[in-house]
Amino acid sequence: EPFSRAPPTTKDFQQTADLELCLREQGLYESNEEAVLREEVLGRLDRLVKEWVQRVCAWLGLGEFGEVETNAKIFTFGSYRLGVHGPGADIDTLCVGPRHVSRDLHFFGTEEHCLQKMLSDLPEVTELQPVVDSFVPVIKMKFSGVSIDLLYAQLATAVVPENLDVGAISTLRNADDKSVRSLNGCRVTDTLLNQVESIETFRTALRVIKLWAERRGIYSNVVGYLGGVNWAILVAYTCKLYPCGIASVIVDRFFKVFARWPWPTPIMLREIEHDAMGLQVWDPRINPRDSMHLMPIITPAYPAANSSYNVSESTLAAMKARTQLHQTCLLQEEFEHGEKVCTRILAEGGLTKWHKLLEPVPFFRNYRNYLQARLFLTPSQFIPFATCCFMHCILQEAWDGWVHSRLRQLVMRVEPFVTVRPWPKAIFPPRGPEAAGQPRRCFYFMGLKKKPLPSQPGGRASSVNLNNPVQEFKNQVMGYLSWKEGMHVLITHQMQKALPSFVL
Known part of the structure; x- marks a missing residue:
């Protein structure tokens, strides 16, 4: 009430x-020009996925291209659907397709009938990155400069109606787990607004x-x-x-x-x-x-x-x-x-x-002790050295993203010994001319405070050794399935006065 x-x-x-x-x-607030561009990109993407399912049907032998009654449809969710996105923000999008169009065989892939391939062939699509093994698989890209995260949900119906109501519970019937999770982004957003x-x-x-x-x-x-x-x-x-x-x-x-x-x-x-x-x-x-x-x-x-x-x-x-x-x-x-x-x-x-109310928290002045995680690549037979190389950038982003996704595990491992406050964003040092040709570095930081002894409230705890939980975390992230020789994470203790100048 x-x-x-x-x-x-x-x-x-x-x-x-x-x-x-x-x-x-x-x-x-975004400009009117940016708002119009977003609408145009979404319209272009919706037409593209409709063409895609027709191409898949022809490849499956279900009929000639354009003659099969089939459909796919684009929905939005997240901050864009809520109407609270800002300039340059990405658009969370969902493609809903019929039962004969598969995520593994047709959404992802490099064959001519795959949506990933169709997108990669478009000159207006850049920075295309398929993320196949995540909890909710996604294709990340920039479409005419607009950042897009594209999910896929495979319905149990032969045809996706143009007036599909994703909020209807029946939409979930016989859908696989990944499709249910993908659909729920839209369903939660719409229910919330209601x-x-x-x-x-x-x-x-x-x-x-x-x-x-x-x-x-x-x-x-x-x-x-x-x-x-x-x-x-x-x-x-x-x-x-x-x-x-x-x-x-x-x-x-x-x-x-x-x-x-x-x-x-x-x-x-x-x-x-x-x-x-x-x-x-x-x-x-x-x-x-x-x-x-x-x-x-x-x-x-x-x-x-x-x-x-x-x-x-x-x-x-x-x-x-x-x-x-x-x-x-x-x-x-x-x-x-x-x-x-x-x-x-x-x-x-x-x-x-x-x-x-909107003043930033002085995170890098609030603690005497910090954990610093430095991520970088070094050249190997698997990793090209040139920082301008597209493959080098893709590997660096993948490595940064993997370690970032596991940082909560580091928090959980060290918090029995200290109070820890992680800073949620990656920090990249400014790159001057002297850094040309050097690998890009990515940093994460956590503020640390010793816990008072239970028997002495307010008193200082004895010295804390975090070597074991840190090493356990490093072992875990080095188990990355796509790990390649040359991917490194270096975790060190830093006093506040010894923090790098680019965070102060």
Whole structure:
């Protein structure tokens, strides 16, 4: 039930106008020209996948090209579908195809009937990168300069209707697991939008919260914080609690609600549906593992899942652990910080100083000790040395992406010994003329704090040796299936005063 249906005041309207002005000053809105280009690219991609399924049908011997009744269709999801994307942001897209068009045989591949091959032949498509073995397989590319992440869902129907409703549960019938996960991106996005009364209020508030989370270094579900869908669900939940609130009110109440939220009480926008198709849903009463989740934020579309299962002890310590160890959980701490800043700026007169809420966290000044992970390639018979070589760039991106995807494992391995705060973004040193011909370097950092001894609250712990957990992590990432000689990761301890100059 809503907490309040109080209508907005004159002051609320003024503070919301100030908020929208702040967002525009931050450059969060794309130009009309870029918006038109995105629409053109999506239209071109939709026509291309329709041609693709016709080509597959001809290759399978189902009829001459253009004579078979078949179809494929492009949908969008994520920040673009929510309407909160910014300039240069990628577009999450989903291609839905019929049962005879396979992901492994026809979506990926270098034969003439494969979509990957058709895309690679287009001059307007650059930086094409198929990611076949991920949890949700994807083709990444730039299409006329627009970044696209393209997923594929194979339906159990012979024809994909042009008016297909991906929100219908029947769409999931007999679909494979990867198709269900791909479809759920669209299904969650559409269901989420249907849960809020004012989409424009939701969008403005979500833009603020996403930018705040990015500036505070807590926007990334890969390393154990929260990602885009998590923040969207939390903002939508706040909108439901205050259905008459406008953007400034929603942002303020967002911090008030989640600074006090009794985790692990789950966030649910609607009741969980059970047994609609026999798929597993999040339910700690049935699945004991679900009761172990620290910060459950449940997706609103069937099958319901915990979208924040990556949250770790260090990024959100359980409340009981916080009391015992005198720790401040990072996400809870950031919610409390946001609440204090919001309360202060909304109480001031004149123009609302929203920029104060969006000030970056001084991560590289907040800790005395850091873990530094340096990723680089060295020339070998498998890795070309020339940094301008396309293959070198592809291998470097693949290696960086693999290690980044496993960083949460490093957090989990070291957090029994220290409190750890990972910085979610890769950092690349500036490259001057002297770096010409040298391999590109990629850095990740984690802030470390010693845990106080349980018997001496507030006291300093003895020295900590992280060699074993670090070596275990290195062994794990070196097990990369596509690892090649010359791929390296070097993890070292750095004092704050010894950090490289490009992060200070």
